Every structure is written in C-alpha cells, then in structure tokens.
Amino acid sequence: MLESQLFLCYNKFIMIKNVRRNGYLSLCYHYIRPEKKLNLFPKILGNKIDEFHKHIRLLKKNYSIISPDDAWRFSYTDFSLNSKNGLLFTFDDGLSDHYKAAQILADYNIKAFFFIPTCVLMDKLPANPTIIHYCVAAHGLDEFLNTYRNALEKYKINFGEYDIKTGCPKEKIPIIKSIFKYKLKHKISRKILLYIYKNLFFKSHPNALEIMHLNREQVNNILKMGHSIGVHSHSHISIAANNLTTREFQKEVVEPKKYLEKTFNTSVIALSYPFGRKRDCLSPEELTKRTNEYQLAFTVEPVLNTKNTSPFNLGRYIPTSADNEIKLKKILKEISNGIYKK
Template sequence: MHAEFVTVMYHYVREIQNSSYPGIKGLEFEGFQRQLDYLSSRYEIISADQLIACLTGDAADFPDNACLLTFDDGYRDHFDYVLPELVKRNLSACFFPPAKPIEDHTLLDVNAIHYILAVADDVEQLSRDLLDELRTRDFSEAYLTECRDRLSEPSRYDPAEVIFFKRMLQRELPFELRSEITTSLFEKYVGKTEAEFSKGLYMTTDDLKELIREGMYVGSHTYHHFWLNAVDEETQEQEIDRSLQFLSRIGAPTRNWIMCYPYGAYNQETLEILKRKDCLLGFTTHVGNSILDPQRALQLSRFDTNDFPQ
C-alpha cells in the first residue's frame, strides 16, 4: 500500500509565558489546544498501531485524511501538558525520547543550547564568548573565520548568528570538547548545573510507562541524540542498540518498531542498520506529506507544528 498522510512534529509544549524561561522557542499550550481543534476538524488523527497495520497489510483500510502526531526529545512537557490533553480527547500519538538523559539525568547539548539562547540578551556576545573559549584552546583565527563563513547561514527558523552558535556546538567541534564548552556556557548563562536542570526537563521512566499504559506509542530517538550522519557505523549501531534496550526496559515495542532520527540526520549506513534491526518506519525532518511506501518507509517526511494554525 502507498498511503499518504500528514505527520506533525512537536518539541516543547507548555505555558511558556508563565514559565521561568519565556524566551524558549516552543508552542504555548493554548496554541496546542487550538491546533488540535484545527487538525481534528480536518483530519482523522491516527495511532501508530493503525500506521503499522497499514504497512504490514493487517489493516483493511486507511483514512484518506490521516494525521499522525509525533513528540520528540522526551520532555516533561509531554507528560504534564500533552498526555492529559490527548487522553481527554481520546487521541493517540507517538513519543520519541532519547535514553541517556532520562536514565542518567544528563542534559542533551541541544537542550543546553536552547536554554543558553533563551536567556542570552545578546547572541553576538554569546558567539564571542564561544570564540574566546576556542581561542584559549589554541584554535587558529583562520579556522574560526572559516567556520563563521561556512556555518553562518540562516535556516527556516533561526538567523545566521544563531545557526553558527548551534552548529559549532552541535556537530562542528569534537564531541567531548563541544560538551565541555556547552556545559561551561550553560552554567554561566543559565546559572544551574546540568544535572539538576535535567531532572525537571525530561520525563522519567515511570512517566514513559504511563504513556504506554494510556495507549501512546514510545519509539526510538537513539541513546545520546547524536547526528547519526556525523558518526561512524559502529557508533550508529551502538546508539540504536542501546536505545532498543531502553525501550525494552520500559515495555515499548522492539519488533516492527519506529525510529525518529535526531535532528533528522541519517545516511545509508543508518538505513541498513535499521533494516537489520527489524525497524519498520523512520521519521525525518524533511518537510512534506508522509508517503507510506515500503521502499521509503524509513524516510518519512513530517511537518512542523509551525506549518499549521495555532
């Protein structure tokens, strides 16, 4: 079957203006409620089970106007705000938590960066602080200039200066160094340790088990939340294996399971690993309708919440 459907991607969903971090980029809870009204009036919200049944041939039919809701990164927002709203509306959705921050109370670099940016008044000063950190580690001016020229390109959601800061700390620098610098800047700007902050940001394993009991699907978002296309094949396989072990511990499916690529990043090696591991579906960050073609089922597109009225 080559069914077509809409998938919506969410991250932070909370009462942002009344929170301790009103500068965080996310979806206000009231906007989420209005968006669910909008989507429910135009689409049939489907579950992961319906999607899997369609692909495996166990479903007699599939809605022409199907819509799947997906929530990335395992935020506590999803338990406090999203789950009660979905249960109240008798809706199901997919949740994709990375394992390490939930089990070890660490903070993903990507989230540390989000909160640094949320509290920083001057992004240019932030970039200067980053460059100063690198100069103390003997990085050459030529290298730093080349990085600025290459990475300072605006994206769909962020200006060039923000993209430069994010890319340097998300993937350009060696993993241990970028984590060290991110931790330093986080403690300077946010004023908390990553360990204490982590416990309030992510769901617990008990929260995830409750999601499953309420009929939600919990799938893989890897272990560390690396850019999979920026690490070698052995590391990719370790990331996926450790995530599957985590899913098994919380009672989530590990047969005909669903993958969600951190940052939407993957390569051919990723796809080959997933095929060997009995993965059925994979979600990217490519923008567009999802086409349920068995030949492309590991490269499904998604829309962002900002692509729909709120």
C-alpha cells in the same frame, strides 16, 4: 471537448486524488509552552498550549487521527486510509513540556509517539539542542558565547576556526547550531555543550534537568496513557553526518532502544532521526544494513506518507511557533497535494 472525454478526465482526476489520499501526514512537535504568566522562559520558541488545542481540534476535524500502531499497520499490512488522510502526532527531544502534551492528547483520545534522547534518563544530562535553547533563553546570547569561548580555551580547540563574532542574534543562532551539529566532531561538540550547561543553566537552576526534560516516572505515565515511545539517539547527534564507527553507532542508535525496552518494559520499534533533514538521515538501505532493530524511522521531510513510502524514510512536518491553525491547515493541504515549498 466531448462529454465522454470530459468524463474520462474527471475519472482520471478522481483516481489521482484517491491515490494521493491513501496516506498519512505526521507532525513533529517540540516545545509546547504554557500560558504567559506560567512561562518562566518566554524566549523559548514553541507552540502555545491553547494553540496546541486549536491544532488538535482542527486536525480531528480534517484528518483521520492514527495511532503509532496504525502507522506500523499502514507500512506492513493492507491497512489503508481511504476516506480521509491520516495524521500521526509525534514529539521529539523528550522535553518536559511533553508530559502536559501527552495528557492533553489522552483527553482527546489520541495516541502519539514520544521520541526520547536516552542521555536524559541514562546519564541524567540534557540533549544537545536543549542545552542551547535553555542557556540562551535564560542567560542571553552574549553569556552563552563567552562560556563557549571559555570551553574552546579549556579544551585547547583552535579558537579562530570556531569563533562566532559577527552578526545580530538572528544571524548568530543558525551559525551556532551549524557549528555544534556539523562542524565540530560530535564528541567535542558534546563536551563543549556539557561545559556550557554546567557553567550556565545548571549553575543557576539546580533542578535544570527537571525543567528541561521528562523523567522516568513521567515516561512511565505517558506509556500508561496509551502512548508509545521511540528512540531519538542517545545524545541527539546527526546520525548520518557524523560517519559513526560501529561502537558509536551501537551507543547512539542500538543501545538506546534496548535501554528503553528494558527500563519501561515496552517494545520500541521506531527511530526518529535527530535534526531529521536529508544530511542527518541514513537511507533505508544504509539503516537496515547497520541494524535490524527498527521497523519505522522518521525524518522531518514534509511529505505525505503513502503505501510507496519506505517505513525507514517516513516524512513529518515540524509546526513552527508561527503556525496558527489556519496556517497549519494550509501547509498540510499543500503537503498532501505535493505542492508544499519550504
């Protein structure tokens, strides 16, 4: 190859690299668990606090940390990220662990999005997946399944079709999740989960909600720290998979935004789709056809958000409990380069 051809190839490579780099990655955290001796529910999987610190230090070094406002500016103005990829922190489910996480981030001068299912504040009831996590962690899988069967019986639901008998816990958990997410209609699913919650975790822990979720005062303080809040539906249902009626869509997607804005005197511009996979998310066209209340919507598709990404289809990566900072660094690099395989 001639030197001039090599030079052209190199320039092209740099150009491709620059196009790729003009974007941001976003992380979607859930549980941030305390150290061993303070962790009352060691069976709940999540990132440990000391690991979270390591993540932050690594990310600060390798990325340009962006705020929720920057994410909005990236989608709607000519604000760009040329020297380093951006990185946005987000937290789903309004978990009590997020209060500490918000304080840690504030100490590092980082602003994040906290997405809250409004049932935890409006109804003082936990979100659907949080019920499964805490009931199984505190009472074990067998007791969870026994109570589940009692609920099916009480509500006269065809037992056989929804029974979970075979398999080890590792096999049963995904089946349970899938039944509650997709197989049962969302109203029945909610009814059964609330029955399980009231008969298990709430019975054994009268301060259950406080253990599981953020309260109003904590959300207020999170806002005072400079963070932003967003909607994560009302009761944490799959928005796209449930084919919601207009009334249900209002209750799960539109009213939560109005409630958060009024209660906390703040503007709410972002939605994070519960579960966040393709089948759980509306397309940008479908969302904007049903409501114009939002300016940003986040999925959990692990992709780099570029100037070409729709603001209603923003990708995020969920760090798992196995992602130490070395693994996380590798995964994020692969996502940036478009070569990450789930």
